[in-house]
Amino acid sequence: MQTQQTTERIVIVGGGFGGLEVAKRLQRAKAAITLIDRRNFHLFQPLLYQVATGALSPANIAAPLRAILKKNKNVQVILGEVTDIDAANRRVILTDGEEIPYDTLVLAAGVRPHYFGHESWEAHAPGLKTIEDATRIRARVLYAFEAAERESDAAERAKWLTFVVVGGGPTGVEMAGAIAEIARHTLKGNFRTIDPATARVLLAEGGERILPSYPPELSATAARALEKLGATPRVGTMVTEVTASAVTLKTGAGVEMIPTRNVIWSTGIKATPLADALQRATGVERDPAGRVIVQPDLTIAKYPNIFVIGDMAHCKGKEGKPLPGLCPVAQQQGRYVAGVIAARAAGTSEAKPFHYFDKGTMATIGRAAAVVDLRVIHFTGFLGWLVWLFVHLMTLVRFQNRILVFMQWGWSYLTRNRAARLITGDVGLSPESAGVRHEG
Amino acid sequence: MQTQQTTERIVIVGGGFGGLEVAKRLQRAKAAITLIDRRNFHLFQPLLYQVATGALSPANIAAPLRAILKKNKNVQVILGEVTDIDAANRRVILTDGEEIPYDTLVLAAGVRPHYFGHESWEAHAPGLKTIEDATRIRARVLYAFEAAERESDAAERAKWLTFVVVGGGPTGVEMAGAIAEIARHTLKGNFRTIDPATARVLLAEGGERILPSYPPELSATAARALEKLGATPRVGTMVTEVTASAVTLKTGAGVEMIPTRNVIWSTGIKATPLADALQRATGVERDPAGRVIVQPDLTIAKYPNIFVIGDMAHCKGKEGKPLPGLCPVAQQQGRYVAGVIAARAAGTSEAKPFHYFDKGTMATIGRAAAVVDLRVIHFTGFLGWLVWLFVHLMTLVRFQNRILVFMQWGWSYLTRNRAARLITGDVGLSPESAGVRHEG
Numbered sequence: 001m002q003t004q005q006t007t008e009r010i011v012i013v014g015g016g017f018g019g020l021e022v023a024k025r026l027q028r029a030k031a032a033i034t035l036i037d038r039r040n041f042h043l044f045q046p047l048l049y050q051v052a053t054g055a056l057s058p059a060n061i062a063a064p065l066r067a068i069l070k071k072n073k074n075v076q077v078i079l080g081e082v083t084d085i086d087a088a089n090r091r092v093i094l095t096d097g098e099e100i101p102y103d104t105l106v107l108a109a110g111v112r113p114h115y116f117g118h119e120s121w122e123a124h125a126p127g128l129k130t131i132e133d134a135t136r137i138r139a140r141v142l143y144a145f146e147a148a149e150r151e152s153d154a155a156e157r158a159k160w161l162t163f164v165v166v167g168g169g170p171t172g173v174e175m176a177g178a179i180a181e182i183a184r185h186t187l188k189g190n191f192r193t194i195d196p197a198t199a200r201v202l203l204a205e206g207g208e209r210i211l212p213s214y215p216p217e218l219s220a221t222a223a224r225a226l227e228k229l230g231a232t233p234r235v236g237t238m239v240t241e242v243t244a245s246a247v248t249l250k251t252g253a254g255v256e257m258i259p260t261r262n263v264i265w266s267t268g269i270k271a272t273p274l275a276d277a278l279q280r281a282t283g284v285e286r287d288p289a290g291r292v293i294v295q296p297d298l299t300i301a302k303y304p305n306i307f308v309i310g311d312m313a314h315c316k317g318k319e320g321k322p323l324p325g326l327c328p329v330a331q332q333q334g335r336y337v338a339g340v341i342a343a344r345a346a347g348t349s350e351a352k353p354f355h356y357f358d359k360g361t362m363a364t365i366g367r368a369a370a371v372v373d374l375r376v377i378h379f380t381g382f383l384g385w386l387v388w389l390f391v392h393l394m395t396l397v398r399f400q401n402r403i404l405v406f407m408q409w410g411w412s413y414l415t416r417n418r419a420a421r422l423i424t425g426d427v428g429l430s431p432e433s434a435g436v437r438h439e440g
Numbered sequence: 441m442q443t444q445q446t447t448e449r450i451v452i453v454g455g456g457f458g459g460l461e462v463a464k465r466l467q468r469a470k471a472a473i474t475l476i477d478r479r480n481f482h483l484f485q486p487l488l489y490q491v492a493t494g495a496l497s498p499a500n501i502a503a504p505l506r507a508i509l510k511k512n513k514n515v516q517v518i519l520g521e522v523t524d525i526d527a528a529n530r531r532v533i534l535t536d537g538e539e540i541p542y543d544t545l546v547l548a549a550g551v552r553p554h555y556f557g558h559e560s561w562e563a564h565a566p567g568l569k570t571i572e573d574a575t576r577i578r579a580r581v582l583y584a585f586e587a588a589e590r591e592s593d594a595a596e597r598a599k600w601l602t603f604v605v606v607g608g609g610p611t612g613v614e615m616a617g618a619i620a621e622i623a624r625h626t627l628k629g630n631f632r633t634i635d636p637a638t639a640r641v642l643l644a645e646g647g648e649r650i651l652p653s654y655p656p657e658l659s660a661t662a663a664r665a666l667e668k669l670g671a672t673p674r675v676g677t678m679v680t681e682v683t684a685s686a687v688t689l690k691t692g693a694g695v696e697m698i699p700t701r702n703v704i705w706s707t708g709i710k711a712t713p714l715a716d717a718l719q720r721a722t723g724v725e726r727d728p729a730g731r732v733i734v735q736p737d738l739t740i741a742k743y744p745n746i747f748v749i750g751d752m753a754h755c756k757g758k759e760g761k762p763l764p765g766l767c768p769v770a771q772q773q774g775r776y777v778a779g780v781i782a783a784r785a786a787g788t789s790e791a792k793p794f795h796y797f798d799k800g801t802m803a804t805i806g807r808a809a810a811v812v813d814l815r816v817i818h819f820t821g822f823l824g825w826l827v828w829l830f831v832h833l834m835t836l837v838r839f840q841n842r843i844l845v846f847m848q849w850g851w852s853y854l855t856r857n858r859a860a861r862l863i864t865g866d867v868g869l870s871p872e873s874a875g876v877r878h879e880g
Contacts, residue, residue: 039863040861040862040863041863057498057499057860058497058860058864059497059859059862060497064630064861064862066627066630067630067857067861070630076632076633078589079583079586079863080590098590131862131864132865135864142480143519146519149518149519150519150520150538187506189511190507191506192516192517193516400848400851400855400857404844404847404848404859407843407844407847408840408844411840417507417840419499419840419844420497420499421481421499421504422480422481422499422502422504422571423479423480423481423519424498424572424575425572425865
């Protein structure tokens, strides 16, 4: 009889909504839990666009993982990046070569923006997934107005004052609305040679309406709200080329090249290299976006001790379509996985399949408007915004962040100002050092 | 009769306390004012150490220059860097080659850290002058604890858990106090293999007491307060070598090598390259730190239309010693210069020499203690901290920042927590990418 290894070793990769939920729910488990993340903080991604548009500071939407898990004495947090998985010997390998053994592995490493084979576009059209992405986009958006102020050539100036957001999902809608608001309101009276309100903000969506996953009437409301703010939704519009100074849009009517120095990418997701590593190690199937196809119990085929959850997982929902990449999905999956692990430890096998309880979705448009789809009821406009505001404040991880965010929103609402209009980082005076590359 | 050029062209380089004051005070002047800064924001440098130690977010101590000067319709703000001065033809030249003509030039470009010929130390011992410096130091300090948590070798772990702050002026005292507090309180219970409270925090000062510009009894109070927090002041101590893994300290008693991966430089200042450019253009004299030696009216010899103010200027005070690099000095100089410019425009020549009215100095030590020297009266301890807090809050440029900073201080006071404990930027998992270089 072997009794040496009595405590189950659980390794969780990723401290986002999914991974963190697993760790928290296993607070009472007799397990040695290791949570590995490349960052020392949990990020509240739904508000990342507010950092990218200067409304909030990075720290307002980030909470140190160690602080969150301070009282979870069975959790060891490790700042590190998993680069490989040895499924046969049950260990994960970190960048620096360290090997961490597991009995149960939970992968929740999220996704990155996807450029569908046009990786060169990334330099000109940054995506929004990390704090650094957000501060970089913030610097570029603000720098565009600075560059326009100093540009004497009208055509060049127009390039700086044209913003194209690619992808009409919630993030794209929120980005376009916020940029329009910055141009029309926040920067009003701040410049001497340009009028920021003349900026063009386009939102290009490939489908036939923006917010394609929402009910059609909410898409229509959102489109009207965007237009009122001064942003123009362009539906049925595909991007066929992105360079440093133009984006080419293709519609049924033809092809149009729009000169612009500001393209923001908010369409398409791709699994992180960790999903490749998992496939190499286990032969697991993946979808075209690279997401790992999971079993009904969120484990992968042939490896009942490996769970994949959150954006990284392709988990089929009701009509066979994969569940969307939303916080509630990841959180519910985290809770479910914690339950399965606890049940197994208690000797109760046979888990019921994971079921996603869809409470609805919501998106803001500019200052005081939102569309909220709670399935049984919809809210729009100011009332929608209040619902959106309440739900997001309550979901923020730390109490102090709730207060700080609430205050800054209140302030922005009253003054249309934005607290964090900083051009920081590797930024200076030439477009190159601002991360905005010239062509040729 | 020539009437073409009637409006005086005033160019101000630098949007710190000095430059901004000139621009603001000339609000009613019939002048075309151009304010040039490399950044789009005014930075409240006295609180920069709080960003470096995770207590505040960068945006809390920064205010967009355009927003501050929104109503000053005679001011044009330009995001740019002046690289050269053509004093004969009265123009400044920007990085991108643009030339901006002036009738009157005000230089207020500040200083950078000075390594006294040991420029290689900078990589291991970063200074604290910019927002980027602050977030980089924050990442390094927090990363040190993360690295220690993963380090199994005791000697290596001790290197990560040893912090040496070089320079016992207000910034050095404040940094050492804040790091000690992070180690002893903020991170308590956050780690599983190390006890952050075992961290060593040394403050090395070359002179015979810390805060050498303060009255001796306040230096003694500050030293005691630091020791109570767990930081050790070492006076009469010179740094003779800094590498990636050690710092060598020399005292009267001998030489000691202290293994450490965390050295923070807060001693010595050096004028920016703009002072070199001014010397090339005008032959002006400079002091050993490169600061420009100014006349009693803050102009430079032979160029009555060129003013130099703030940290960049070597302006003699009462006992012939240069005035210290403090906000009140820069602000009072800015106000004085605006007055001289206005008087000249009105035809009143002959300015009285600039006189600095010294209201005192203050520094915090950790959570709720400060030393305040108001010349006629001293405050220490909690009362000192309240005075420090009030003065700093009131000096912050925007009302919203005052509220946000006040709230975060209140929160930190109650919980000993720090809102902005983020490791961001070019940081990751290896010491290299965290900006912490290994030797060899």
